[in-house]
Amino acid sequence: MFRACTQRLLSPLLGLLISLPGFAASSHQHHMPGMVMDATGMVMGGNSDQLPEDCQAISAEYEFTVLAGTRFAEPYAATAFGFDQHQWQVKPCSRITINFKNEDDVRHQWMLHGLPKYLYDRGMFHMEASGGFAQTGTFIVPSDNKTYLVHCDIAQHMEKGMKGQLIVGTGSGDLWSIPGVTADFQRERVSLDNGQKIGLLLSALLAALAGFITIKKFAKK
Ligand SMILES: [Cu+2]
Numbered sequence: 001m002f003r004a005c006t007q008r009l010l011s012p013l014l015g016l017l018i019s020l021p022g023f024a025a026s027s028h029q030h031h032m033p034g035m036v037m038d039a040t041g042m043v044m045g046g047n048s049d050q051l052p053e054d055c056q057a058i059s060a061e062y063e064f065t066v067l068a069g070t071r072f073a074e075p076y077a078a079t080a081f082g083f084d085q086h087q088w089q090v091k092p093c094s095r096i097t098i099n100f101k102n103e104d105d106v107r108h109q110w111m112l113h114g115l116p117k118y119l120y121d122r123g124m125f126h127m128e129a130s131g132g133f134a135q136t137g138t139f140i141v142p143s144d145n146k147t148y149l150v151h152c153d154i155a156q157h158m159e160k161g162m163k164g165q166l167i168v169g170t171g172s173g174d175l176w177s178i179p180g181v182t183a184d185f186q187r188e189r190v191s192l193d194n195g196q197k198i199g200l201l202l203s204a205l206l207a208a209l210a211g212f213i214t215i216k217k218f219a220k221k
Helices: 002-019 021-027 194-220
Strands: 036-038 041-044 061-069 087-090 095-102 108-112 125-129 134-140 146-151 163-168
Touching: 041 134, 061 087, 061 108, 095 108, 095 125, 125 134
Parallel strands: 061 095, 087 163
Antiparallel strands: 036 041, 041 125, 095 134, 108 125, 108 146, 146 163
16 A cells, blocks of 8 residues: 555656756757767767876877878779878877867777776777767877877778877887878888898798608608
8 A cells, every 4th residue: 555655656657757957958969978969970088187007187288180081092002992191299288179170071099008907998089070070089108108009990990991090209119000100011021131031931941851751761761
């Protein structure tokens, strides 16, 4: 009796609560920090005010406009997509704003990896612009000299040229296959110097000799 009564009382109350405009609106919004998403694309891991633990203050401010599209692949062999620039350099503990403009019809991303995970979900700052749209996002880098991978994560886009690097301070060494910066896919393949060729030839001869001796031994028995 008591249960039935409370149920009869509670359900209209719940209905009223859910129908309140504030409650309904908040239940439909994304609450992931630093995430903005709509039909024009998204920004994930945006951070314009939280300092990394190893930084005392923002050392410098940068604003880069990054264009994405097929026309930026033209100067490079074996690429189909590209950014207008594939390398950016900034100071440690700086704040970086990226204006990402997609000139193609397909969507593209500017995804940066290796940021501290206590501050950025999965260590990423990630922007995606739908075809013909632009996105703006901001992040703050830590104090260490480090080279961060930037790429478009859509299938085959990185392999086809959408790869870059963000160098913080003096960096931690170039990444491979950055269009216009480091060796491309073809040159990345194994190329042997003369010493290695002679070594390979000698070991092949030795293997042949060993095989020959073994066969002779067995043949004698
Ligand atoms: Cu892409």
